[in-house]
Each structure stands twice: as structure tokens, then as C-alpha cells.
Amino acid sequence: MITSVFSIVTSILMALVGLFLFLGGGYLLVLGGSWFYALAGAVMIGAALAGFKSPKLALRLYAGLLLFATLWSLYEVGFNIWNLEVRLLTLVGIGVWMLLPWVWRQGGTWLADKREMLGAVGVGALALVVSCFTSYSIDGTVPADRMAAQEAADSAADGIPAGDWQAYGRTMGGDRYSPLGQITTANVGHLKRAWLTRTGDVQQIGEGTVAGPDQGHEFNLEVTPIKVGDTLYMCTPHSWVMALDAATGKVKWKFDPQPAKADQEKNVYLSCRGVTYYKIPDEIQTSCRTRIYSPVADVRIVALDAETGKPCDDFGDHGFISLRQYLGHVPHGFHFVTSPPLVAKNRLITGGWIFDNQANFEPSGAVRGFDATTGAIAWAWDAGHTPETWTPGPDDVLTRDTPNAWGVYTADPDLGLVYIPTGNAPPDNWGGSRRPFDDATSSATIALDIVTGERRWTYQTVHHDLWDMDIPSGPSMVDLPGPSGEMIPALVQSTKRGEFFVLDRRTGQPVPGYPVEERKVPTAGIAPDDRVSPTQPYPTAMPSVSPPDLKETDMWGATLLDQMICRIQYRQSAYDGQFTPPHIGKTTIVYPAFYGVVDWQGITIDPQRKIMLANASYLPFRIKLDHRQTLEGPGTLPKWNGQGEEPAAKGDALSVSPDYGTPYIAYTNPWLNPLQIPCKGPVWGTLTAIDLVTKKIVWQHPVGTTRDTGPFRTHDNLPLPTGMYNIGGNIVTKGGVVFMGATADDYLRAFDLATGKVIWRDRLPAGGQATPMSYEIGGKQYVLIAAGGHGGLGTRSGDYIIAYTLDGAPGTGATAQ
Numbered sequence: 001m002i003t004s005v006f007s008i009v010t011s012i013l014m015a016l017v018g019l020f021l022f023l024g025g026g027y028l029l030v031l032g033g034s035w036f037y038a039l040a041g042a043v044m045i046g047a048a049l050a051g052f053k054s055p056k057l058a059l060r061l062y063a064g065l066l067l068f069a070t071l072w073s074l075y076e077v078g079f080n081i082w083n084l085e086v087r088l089l090t091l092v093g094i095g096v097w098m099l100l101p102w103v104w105r106q107g108g109t110w111l112a113d114k115r116e117m118l119g120a121v122g123v124g125a126l127a128l129v130v131s132c133f134t135s136y137s138i139d140g141t142v143p144a145d146r147m148a149a150q151e152a153a154d155s156a157a158d159g160i161p162a163g164d165w166q167a168y169g170r171t172m173g174g175d176r177y178s179p180l181g182q183i184t185t186a187n188v189g190h191l192k193r194a195w196l197t198r199t200g201d202v203q204q205i206g207e208g209t210v211a212g213p214d215q216g217h218e219f220n221l222e223v224t225p226i227k228v229g230d231t232l233y234m235c236t237p238h239s240w241v242m243a244l245d246a247a248t249g250k251v252k253w254k255f256d257p258q259p260a261k262a263d264q265e266k267n268v269y270l271s272c273r274g275v276t277y278y279k280i281p282d283e284i285q286t287s288c289r290t291r292i293y294s295p296v297a298d299v300r301i302v303a304l305d306a307e308t309g310k311p312c313d314d315f316g317d318h319g320f321i322s323l324r325q326y327l328g329h330v331p332h333g334f335h336f337v338t339s340p341p342l343v344a345k346n347r348l349i350t351g352g353w354i355f356d357n358q359a360n361f362e363p364s365g366a367v368r369g370f371d372a373t374t375g376a377i378a379w380a381w382d383a384g385h386t387p388e389t390w391t392p393g394p395d396d397v398l399t400r401d402t403p404n405a406w407g408v409y410t411a412d413p414d415l416g417l418v419y420i421p422t423g424n425a426p427p428d429n430w431g432g433s434r435r436p437f438d439d440a441t442s443s444a445t446i447a448l449d450i451v452t453g454e455r456r457w458t459y460q461t462v463h464h465d466l467w468d469m470d471i472p473s474g475p476s477m478v479d480l481p482g483p484s485g486e487m488i489p490a491l492v493q494s495t496k497r498g499e500f501f502v503l504d505r506r507t508g509q510p511v512p513g514y515p516v517e518e519r520k521v522p523t524a525g526i527a528p529d530d531r532v533s534p535t536q537p538y539p540t541a542m543p544s545v546s547p548p549d550l551k552e553t554d555m556w557g558a559t560l561l562d563q564m565i566c567r568i569q570y571r572q573s574a575y576d577g578q579f580t581p582p583h584i585g586k587t588t589i590v591y592p593a594f595y596g597v598v599d600w601q602g603i604t605i606d607p608q609r610k611i612m613l614a615n616a617s618y619l620p621f622r623i624k625l626d627h628r629q630t631l632e633g634p635g636t637l638p639k640w641n642g643q644g645e646e647p648a649a650k651g652d653a654l655s656v657s658p659d660y661g662t663p664y665i666a667y668t669n670p671w672l673n674p675l676q677i678p679c680k681g682p683v684w685g686t687l688t689a690i691d692l693v694t695k696k697i698v699w700q701h702p703v704g705t706t707r708d709t710g711p712f713r714t715h716d717n718l719p720l721p722t723g724m725y726n727i728g729g730n731i732v733t734k735g736g737v738v739f740m741g742a743t744a745d746d747y748l749r750a751f752d753l754a755t756g757k758v759i760w761r762d763r764l765p766a767g768g769q770a771t772p773m774s775y776e777i778g779g780k781q782y783v784l785i786a787a788g789g790h791g792g793l794g795t796r797s798g799d800y801i802i803a804y805t806l807d808g809a810p811g812t813g814a815t816a817q
Helices: 001-030 037-052 056-078 081-100 109-130 260-264 438-441 558-574
Strands: 194-199 226-227 233-237 241-244 250-256 276-279 290-297 300-305 320-322 343-344 347-348 367-371 377-382 410-411 417-421 444-449 454-461 476-481 487-496 500-504 515-518 536-537 588-592 605-608 611-617 622-629 664-670 685-691 698-702 732-734 737-740 745-751 758-763 773-777 780-787 802-804
Touching: 001 037, 001 056, 001 081, 001 558, 037 056, 037 438, 037 558, 056 081, 056 109, 081 109, 081 558, 226 276, 226 773, 276 343, 276 698, 343 410, 410 476, 438 454, 476 605, 500 536, 605 732, 611 732, 732 773, 745 780
Parallel strands: none
Antiparallel strands: 194 802, 226 233, 233 241, 241 250, 276 290, 290 300, 300 320, 343 347, 347 367, 367 377, 410 417, 417 444, 444 454, 476 487, 487 500, 515 536, 588 622, 605 611, 611 685, 622 664, 685 698, 732 737, 737 745, 745 758, 773 780, 780 802
């Protein structure tokens, strides 16, 4: 009786699975895809029917299918564990079920009935086991002489004491290198928590979600604190500014600028990546000489006394300046600042984030320079104005809808230049209404004079960008040997594409030996009222972490069934490789996508060893343009002309983009299958070391596991070493240790700079989607990270600031000399 019930249930389930594969596989075949799924479905249906009257035939049919599937899988993907697993694990699992003594028995001994199935399961399992020993790393080692390379070992960079971290990237040059060497590869295993402080600023109801009615309203703790003297300074997602004792983590002061509720409720991102420290020059009269500048969620900048946390009364309006001024009408949520301003030479320089994909009449993306003491406007760089650098009067309005610059800016104070990473004139995915000055200044690194705001040079990394490949982070400075042995002041600009442009930071031209060439890219399918650049720039000498173009065989899932759905979607989509233009009425695959291969975290450069480090993330998106009447006609999307507030039924940054003022709307989503599993399989995240002198990858390893990211966006899973999506950067120290959080599995890790191997890790209480930092106080080197999670990645939310020392004990509190 038991045997009969198990056999009947097996036949029914086998028939259902087979029917799904047969019908889906048939459709895939019609689309020009693989024939395997239809064949597998037909065999499974045949086996299911045979199971009712001839169990031995049923077993033989399925055993034959499993053997064939193993050969087919090896032919398609070789011994690649992740691609082999999705093809074979489902079929092997069914085969294991059939080995049970109660399933499909003919009446002989178990071995006589199951011999063929046992062999087929063994072959499939063996293929899976063998593939587990394949590597997804590029193994290599930084040469010993390069690891030992040091200039004036602990000399201060730009006058910054070795024990301080005075800017977002430690220096204005943004290299994220600490000249501290107490923590080394030999002793990092002894690193323990010295203190943990909770800010008290936590996610509220309706914040931090990535799906449903609050989609895109993200609560993200992305801050990298700075350290000056004996104090850490930082900001929180709700715009609080805090000072902590660097030795103990004790809160010295906290200031809540109380941003307007209307802004916070409309801002797509609740995030503050950092604050800026500045000492007003001695020759300028002020009662507030050492200052902390921080962005506020309601489009203001606040200047606080670094000692007391009180607003500097001689700055703007009793400590505040409004960034709404000169922008004309700014609907709530359409403009805010998430990055710390750059302050140098008594200039406070900032741009801001403009709400993506809402309209083509959005606020200006102009960059402005203010007097750092008084807050008075000094200049505005406005690409659409003549002249483009000018000082607007109280009633003037900067050119609307120009490319913005929302990431962290970097600078070379000696050259007097600030480097601006620009985005696009909204909307991102249709450029038919862009003006010549929009196209000339979008997706570019632009050098402005710090004092006057005059543009010195421009280098564009994407032409007529239709994919939101804006530059999310300022470049990092490094001096590189030239062809005659001279040192060239260079910068390295990372991009969402995963390409790295090495430019002379004086002129904006590629450094000799680091050429860039224009390569042909897809042009078919562009909207008839738009255009597309036939070529795009590629650095030919520098290694890239850009992924190869997708193929149908790259499609992935948890099972053979949802993988087939991804293969169908691949065949249904427009895709001719990177830079495939967004199509009208047809879904277009965009890969790399706007979340970036390398996003706002930028890169890290060891200036002594000339090694560059980049953590990369890989997730395709899909875009579809459609005529706006499809939603506006039936009233699903309200009409809007830009007056007043945007209608309540607005689109958001990750779903329906209303693109008011254009002929189209856009649907944009990460490419996930019905189980909410990516259609592109692992590896999903890597950490790469590139030698800037030899221009070769030294090593590259997957980084992160699936421990905290399961199907349907759950937080429980097996810790598979797939490499993981990451947002947040890494740092490197004189001790030869690289530190990185960022990954969606909630760990802070330490890596050996020489080899890239993980040599220490600590489980964080929330997502560590921030860039760490390191400092010294009381004779001890600290490593610190903010762990508060990221709404976009769906990691655990929190409000933790965690510091580590070698023995887990805090220092004495005396400032390191």
C-alpha cells in the first residue's frame, strides 16, 4: 500500500514538472533558445505515465534523462559549480527520491530495480562534487619589494597627522589609505571590539523598504566618520550630527537640525555618507574657527562648532544655508544632499542628488561654491548659463535639468582643483530633449578651480548616457611613474561600468601608457526621437572589472524550472551586449546596470605600493520604455506640468519612472525571477587588486556569501561562497591589511593585501554598507565601521558604530603624536 501511494504521488508530481518544462521549453525553443527543457519535459511526462504500469521502464527513462542532462550540462558550462548546480541539483534530487524503496518498484530486489537510477544519480552527483573544487579567483601575489615600498614612512599627507582620518577618503585626494602599521597581517587575528556605540537614530515605519508602496524609500547607514584629534564626527540617516570620543565611543555632543518632515517623507533615500571638517584660516575673523559641515535632509547645509556642536552663528542664517535658493521651484524630495561637501581654500563646494527619472524639467544640477566662513554664494558652475561660471543674484535661477553631481568630490589643493563626478540631465533612459551642454558635461569628470569655480577640463566616460552610468564617486589621486621616470600627478576615475580611467589631474588627458579608445557599441532599437552614440570610450591598458556580455547559458535560478523562466526572459528581451539602447515596448537588459559594478564607494589606492583596490557588484536590470498614454490615458498615472508637488501616485526610482515632459514612461527593475533570485548567476561580488604600474590584475576573489540573502529576500540561507552584492568601500593600511564591510552577509573582513586572502572577520549586528576607516589614539590603532544596514540591499537595519583594536581594549584617550 505504501509503495503504491508513493509511486502514484511520484508519477503525478513528475507529470506536473514535466508538463511545465515541456510547455515552457517549447516556448523557449520557438524563441530560438535551448531545446533541452522541452526534451526533458517530454521524457519526464513519459516516465510519469510509465510509472503507473511499468515502473522499471519509468526508472530507466529518468535515469537516461539524468545521464544525458549531466553530459549536456558539462557541455554548456563545464565544471562550473554554480551553473552546474542549477542544471543538475533539481534532477539529481528527484533521482535521490526515486532511490527510496517505496517508489516505482517492479517487485525484484532494491538493487535490481534501482541499478540504473543509482548509477545515473552517482554520475550527476560526481559532476557536482568535482565542480566544487573549481576556483573563481585570479590568484597572485604583490611582489615583496612592492609590499615593502614606503616613502617617508609615517609622514603626514597634506598636513594630516598619521593617526587622523580628516576627510571622507582620509585626505581630499580620496585614496583611503591609512599610514598606520600597528595592525598587520601577522597580528590581525587578535583584532577584537574595543567599543560599540548606538547612535539612537533608527529606521522608522515606512522606511528602509525595497518593495510595496514605500519602494525606494530607503533607510541607509552609509556613513564613514572622520577623526580629528581625539574626536570622531559623523552624521546619521535622519541628519543628526554627532561627536564621539575616539578612544571610548562615548557621545560628546549630538545636534539634531530637525529637517522638515515634508522633505524626509518624500526623500527616496534617507542617508548621509559623512561630514566635513575645516579650520577657518587665522586671518579671517570668526568666533567659530574649527567647524563641522553636514548636509541636512531638507536641502540645507549646517555648520557646527567642532568643540561644542552648536551652530556657527556667522555662517548663513544662524548656522544654516538653504540649497533651494537659486533652484526655482523644488518639489519635496526632488533635491537633497547625501555626500559631505568639499571644503578647501575657504570654499564650501557641493552639488546634490536630483530625483531620477521624474521629468525633464527638474531642478538644476549646478555645482555651487560658498564662502566657508559666511555661507555667501561665491560662484555657481552652471553648464547651461553663459558664462557657465557666475555668481547668481537673490532672484536668479540656475538652468533647470542639467547634469548633477551627487557623489563625494575629491580635490588636489596644491593644483587648486576640485574634481566633480557628474550624472545625467534627467531622465536617465531617454535623451531626446537633452541640450548640447547637457551631453557635453554628463557622465564626466570635471575639474573646477576651487576658488573661482572656472572649469579647467572635462573628461567624459559615457557619451549620451541612456543607462544611468553616471559617475558616482570622485576620482582618487595617485602619483605614477611616467615614460621617462618622472612622477606624473594622476587620478584614477572609477565608473559604474567597472572601467578605470587614468588621467593627468592637471590636464584631464590620459596619462601616457594608459590610453583610451573609442569602440563601436550597439545602436539598433533606439527610440525614433532620440539618438545614440555609435562609440563609447574604453581604457585599453587598464584591467576592467566589467562583466562579459550575457549569454543564455548564463541564466540562473534556484531550480531548473525558474532557470528556464530566466532563459525565456532573456530570449524575449532586447540585448546586444553592453550599451544596448532602451527599446520602446520591449524589455531591454541593462548590464552593467545603474547600481553599478563600482558604485558610490569608489576605489582605494595604496600610494606607497601603487596598488588599486576595487570591490565590484554584479546584478543586471531590465528597462522598458512605453508611450506615456498607456498609463496617463486611463488615469493610472496623473498628469503633471511641474507646478506644485508631484502627484501622489508618482513613480519611484526603481519601478515606474513617469518621465514627465517626455513622450515616454519607463519600467525599471532588477532582473529577478519569480523566486526573487537573480537571473544572472554567481559570482555576484568580487574584490580586485590592480597594479597601477604593470597595469595587471594581481588578484581577484569572490567576496561575501549567501548567508543573509535567501529566496524571497529572506535573511536565512546556507553561506554559499558565491560572492555577494556589496555597497560600501574598502580601505588599506600601511600594515598591508585591507578592510571591507559592504557585502550583504553582514561581516567586516580583513584581507591580506599581498594575496587577497581573508585573514580575519567579525559578524556585524546589522548590514555594514559603509566604508570603514582607521585611526590612532592612546597609542593604539583602531578600525571602525558603521553597521546600520541598507534598504536597497535589504540588509538588517541598525544604528551601530563599532571600533576594533588588537586586544579589544580602548586607548588612553591621549591623541597620537
